[in-house]
Amino acid sequence: MRESLERMLAKGVDNSLLRFGLGKAWLDEGNGGEAAVHLRRCVEFDPKYSAAWKLLGKAHQLQGDKAAARLAWEQGLEAARAHGDKQAEKEMTVFLKKLDKAVQ
Template identity: 85%
Template sequence: MRESLEKMLAKGVDNPLLRFGLGKAWLDEGDGAQAALHLAQCVAQDPKYSAAWKLLGKAHQLQGDLAAARKAWQEGVAAAQAHGDKQAEKEMTVFLKKLDKV
């Protein structure tokens, strides 16, 4: 699946949904750096994409960059609150609380 998304990107297709898909695919493969690259592009294109903020935090966490994970989740909580995405807000709030215990 990731290969077909990469081909779309190479052809000039670039939008938040494609970047989200690529970020999730890389995250599923355990590559936090590549995931973060695409997810950062996703939220740059659509700052209110709370699910992307959530995965961006996960990608940073996978790389061991807890400060970047915290920042992504804080921005994600704000985005989720602004758009009434209660589930994403709750999940990222839990992630932030877990970081506080590290």
């Protein structure tokens, strides 16, 4: 799947949905660095895309960058609240609490 998405990007297709798909595919493969590149581009296209913020935080966490993960989730919470996305809001709140517990 990732390969077909990469081909679309190479052909000049570039939008939030494509970048979200690429970010998720890279995250599923365990590559937080590549995932973060695409997910960051996704939220540049659509800052209200709360699911992308959620995965961007996961990508940063996978890389061991807790500060960047926190920032992504905090921005994601704002997006989720503004958009009324209760599920994403709950999930990112839990992620932030777990991050706080891990720091202590």
